[in-house]
Amino acid sequence: MPRIPRGENGMGSRKLELILRHAAQEFADKGYEGASIRGISRSSGVSLSGLYYYVESKQKLLYLIQIHTFRTILAKLQTALRGATDPAKRLSILVHNHLEYFLRHPMEMKVLAHEDDALEGEYRKEVTEIKRRYYGVALEIFEELRRSGQARRVNPRVAVLSLFGMMNWIHTWHRPQVDPQAEALSEAMAEMFLHGVMNGHRVVREQHLSRSRGRLAVAARPAR
Amino acid sequence: MPRIPRGENGMGSRKLELILRHAAQEFADKGYEGASIRGISRSSGVSLSGLYYYVESKQKLLYLIQIHTFRTILAKLQTALRGATDPAKRLSILVHNHLEYFLRHPMEMKVLAHEDDALEGEYRKEVTEIKRRYYGVALEIFEELRRSGQARRVNPRVAVLSLFGMMNWIHTWHRPQVDPQAEALSEAMAEMFLHGVMNGHRVVREQHLSRSRGRLAVAARPAR
DNA sequence: CTTTGTGTCGAACGAACGTTCGACTCAGGG
DNA sequence: CCCTGAGTCGAACGTTCGTTCGACACAAAG
Numbered sequence: 365m366p367r368i369p370r371g372e373n374g375m376g377s378r379k380l381e382l383i384l385r386h387a388a389q390e391f392a393d394k395g396y397e398g399a400s401i402r403g404i405s406r407s408s409g410v411s412l413s414g415l416y417y418y419v420e421s422k423q424k425l426l427y428l429i430q431i432h433t434f435r436t437i438l439a440k441l442q443t444a445l446r447g448a449t450d451p452a453k454r455l456s457i458l459v460h461n462h463l464e465y466f467l468r469h470p471m472e473m474k475v476l477a478h479e480d481d482a483l484e485g486e487y488r489k490e491v492t493e494i495k496r497r498y499y500g501v502a503l504e505i506f507e508e509l510r511r512s513g514q515a516r517r518v519n520p521r522v523a524v525l526s527l528f529g530m531m532n533w534i535h536t537w538h539r540p541q542v543d544p545q546a547e548a549l550s551e552a553m554a555e556m557f558l559h560g561v562m563n564g565h566r567v568v569r570e571q572h573l574s575r576s577r578g579r580l581a582v583a584a585r586p587a588r
Numbered sequence: 589m590p591r592i593p594r595g596e597n598g599m600g601s602r603k604l605e606l607i608l609r610h611a612a613q614e615f616a617d618k619g620y621e622g623a624s625i626r627g628i629s630r631s632s633g634v635s636l637s638g639l640y641y642y643v644e645s646k647q648k649l650l651y652l653i654q655i656h657t658f659r660t661i662l663a664k665l666q667t668a669l670r671g672a673t674d675p676a677k678r679l680s681i682l683v684h685n686h687l688e689y690f691l692r693h694p695m696e697m698k699v700l701a702h703e704d705d706a707l708e709g710e711y712r713k714e715v716t717e718i719k720r721r722y723y724g725v726a727l728e729i730f731e732e733l734r735r736s737g738q739a740r741r742v743n744p745r746v747a748v749l750s751l752f753g754m755m756n757w758i759h760t761w762h763r764p765q766v767d768p769q770a771e772a773l774s775e776a777m778a779e780m781f782l783h784g785v786m787n788g789h790r791v792v793r794e795q796h797l798s799r800s801r802g803r804l805a806v807a808a809r810p811a812r
Numbered sequence: 813c814t815t816t817g818t819g820t821c822g823a824a825c826g827a828a829c830g831t832t833c834g835a836c837t838c839a840g841g842g
Numbered sequence: 843c844c845c846t847g848a849g850t851c852g853a854a855c856g857t858t859c860g861t862t863c864g865a866c867a868c869a870a871a872g
Contacts, residue, residue, distance in 0.1 A: 379819090395706075397622035401860060411821050413862080418819095422860065452786070478702070480760060482619075506785075515785050522768065522776050523785055525761050526754040533753025536704060544746065552746050560784025561730075561739050561747055562676070603849090625830060635851050637832080642849095646830065 380418045383408050384432075387425045392471035396426055396482040426479060427487040433472045434494045437465045441501065451509040456554035458502055462531050463550040470535060477532045499524065527557050604642045607632050608656075611649045616695035620650055620706040650703060651711040657696045658718045661689045665725065675732035680778035682726055686755050687774040694759060701756045723748065751781050 386408035390399040401422055405412045419425050441461045448454045466473045483491055502524045509515040515523075530553055537543075544552065610632035614623040625646055629636045643649050665685045672678045690697045707715055726748045733739040754777055761767075768776065 395619055395621050397619055398706075400858080402858080412860095413822075414820050416861070420861095482622075509785075516783075518780065518785055519768065519776060522773065523780065525757065526777060526780060529754040529757025530750040531753070533749065533757060537749050544743065549746065552743060553750060556742065556747065556750060556781070556784065558784050558786045559740075560780065560782050560786075561733075561742055562782040624828075626828080636830095637852075638850050640831070 377418070379410065383410060383415060383418055384425070384429055388429050388471045388475055391426065391429065391479065392474040396422075396475075396479045401425075423483060423487055426475070427483060427491065429472060429475055430479070430483070430491050431494065433469070433476055434491065434498065437462070438494065438498050438501075440465065441498075445501075451505055451512055452514060452558060454505045455502075455509065455558070456550070458505060459527070459531065459554040459557070460546070460550040463534070463553070464546045466531065466534060467538070467540070467546045467549070470538075473532075474535045477535055499528075502527070523557075527553075530557070601642070603634065607634060607639060607642055608649070608653055612653050612695045612699055615650065615653065615703060616698040620646075620699075620703045625649075647707060647711055650699070651707055651715065653696060653699055654703070654707070654715050655718065657693070657700055658715065658722065661686070662718065662722050662725075664689065665722075669725075675729055675736055676738060676782060678729045679726075679733065679782070680774070682729060683751070683755065683778040683781070684770070684774040687758070687777070688770045690755065690758060691762070691764070691770045691773070694762075697756075698759045701759055723752075726751070747781075751777075754781070 383404065387399075387404045390404050390407065393399070394403075399422075401415060402412060404425075405415050408415075410418075419428065441458060444457050444461050445454055448457055481488075503520060506515065506520050506524050510520070534549075538549075543549070607628065611623075611628045614628050614631065617623070618627075623646075625639060626636060628649075629639050632639075634642075643652070665682060668681050668685050669678060672681055705712075727744060730739065730744050730748050734744070758773075762773075767773070
């Protein structure tokens, strides 16, 4: 059998990935405190002490899951954003990217959304930092939207965090068999966020031209 | 000293209320699993075993907090709704009621939002039931909005749960010293939900270049 | 063959957990 | 005066927790 080099550098052995997958599952199911290393050991098939050969503590397990998820989603976002200049388009790319990843990795996302403050010390600082960067991208896009005159005068912090609220709350209610998938869901949410839910004018009431729908709903509204 | 009758009926002795207050604090701080009965005992000043005289288990402690909060907020909502007929108005009443209570009782609300599935068996069923009733009221209002022709064609379930997402996510970011209070916040959110964030006029004028792109995401959508 | 380093594990440690139990206090009713 | 029953508590029970430790397997290097 060939020896696998792997110098305990940041990169992942197969086994570490296995452990992290089952850990995410356990954390998602029972919450960080409710989860037990023994449970992760059992479900992953790695012995209790064998687990500590790969990860030095329960906290680090949570940290690794969170930081990896954030890094991945942020990298994907930056790639997807490349080339898009219209702020509204950029924003819907962000929503789509978020939900796409969200629905494809529900466990990891539940862990992100739910175990916000379980980490401590240095781990926590790092996760907070990357989260802030992610938030910063969204805020930046929103402010482009404002600058380009497309957005009404809304508290940007409230607007952006409300958008994240919409998106992150999904894990509490989304049933893959019943609810829209990433594509339709992100479209619906981006639209709701940008244009709202109301049809401001009866003018459009019969909606012959479905393409003007989204727009006119907004147009009826005074600049405030 | 006068004897206080109190027949262990549903109503609360002072001490039970004290315990529930500190329990909510502990649950909010550390999550249900992370919280310890011993911690609640310590912070409330009631001895460990004394606590069990009033509440038969940790689960029941969580149950009592959740059911009481939901009952209160639902009752307040039904009162506030009385007399309002315009669906848009009714919806903003719901938002205001929710956020008002939310910001006045942040710990209880964090427990509601966070410990969604910590309960089991009968306790869980009861809480799920009242939650469904609350959701039903919101859904009903949204469908009035649709029937009255004021709402666009949006998946009602997605719309309503997105609204709850916006509202319930607040506990992760709201800082009383920095962010708007209940009044302004609920106005902003109701408005965002109803009218969205975009300024329709400007879109029409300035979107020569980006228009087709910006629209695609929205207009390409079949009526569904 | 011996040494070395990586991987793996069973068994155990001390701490903390939710819950129970029996004893005690003390005011009110007989 | 004694009995009753609500209220309170310290001490303990059995369990589970995160983590550690020493031993063993075994391929590669000497």
